[in-house]
Amino acid sequence: MKIDIISIAKKEKSIYDPLYKDLTKMISRFAKIEDKEIFNKDITKAHNLSAEASQKAYTKVLKPYLNGNCNILLHPDGKIIDSYEFSKLLDGKITIKFFIGGAYGFEDAFLNKADKVISLGKITMSHKIAKTVLLEQIYRGFSILSNHPYHK
Numbered sequence: 530m531k532i533d534i535i536s537i538a539k540k541e542k543s544i545y546d547p548l549y550k551d552l553t554k555m556i557s558r559f560a561k562i563e564d565k566e567i568f569n570k571d572i573t574k575a576h577n578l579s580a581e582a583s584q585k586a587y588t589k590v591l592k593p594y595l596n597g598n599c600n601i602l603l604h605p606d607g608k609i610i611d612s613y614e615f616s617k618l619l620d621g622k623i624t625i626k627f628f629i630g631g632a633y634g635f636e637d638a639f640l641n642k643a644d645k646v647i648s649l650g651k652i653t654m655s656h657k658i659a660k661t662v663l664l665e666q667i668y669r670g671f672s673i674l675s676n677h678p679y680h681k
């Protein structure tokens with residue numbers, strides 16, 4: 530199984546890298562994680578213009594990745610699900626794409642194209658924290674599906 534995590538993010542060293550590495554390794558017995566961070570000059574320009582321009586710039590770079598039938602967007606206002614429901618998202622899939630938005634989230638037009646829009650809770654997190662929580666939930670989800678004691 531392959532899981533792509535596609536984020537609007539600058540490719541830069543982060544204090545979260547060791548966490549991503551550890552969680553990705555833990556998940557590797559169940560699935561291969563591909564972590565794609567996307568950022569370009571148009572996004573930088575749009576950030577100086579407006580929230581709307583920024584969301585449009587995100588859509589432009591994320592849209593080419595929106596294919597297949599398992600495109601899941603992470604959004605604070607999405608459907609709040611528990612870890613059991615999250616595990617069902619992983620069950621029996623060959624590929625899944627999770628999308629993490631930029632500082633201004635996602636454009637409504639892009640949200641409407643997703644197969645699912647899920648929330649990790651009502652609080653707003655930075656994209657880096659959201660990715661950490663997502664990775665942990667992926668590992669927890671596989672633990673639930675395989676009756677592994679990690680999820681008690």
Ligand SMILES: C[S@@+](CC[C@H](N)C(=O)[O-])C[C@H]1O[C@@H](n2cnc3c(N)ncnc32)[C@H](O)[C@@H]1O
Nearest residue numbers: 603604605629630634648649650652653654659
């Ligand atoms: C800084 S947040 C964007 C906040 C923006 N005001 C919004 O409403 O989406 C960056 C990204 O992190 C993810 N994120 C942050 N908090 C989240 C939450 N509670 N549930 C799901 N995703 C979240 C989303 O993908 C979001 O687009």
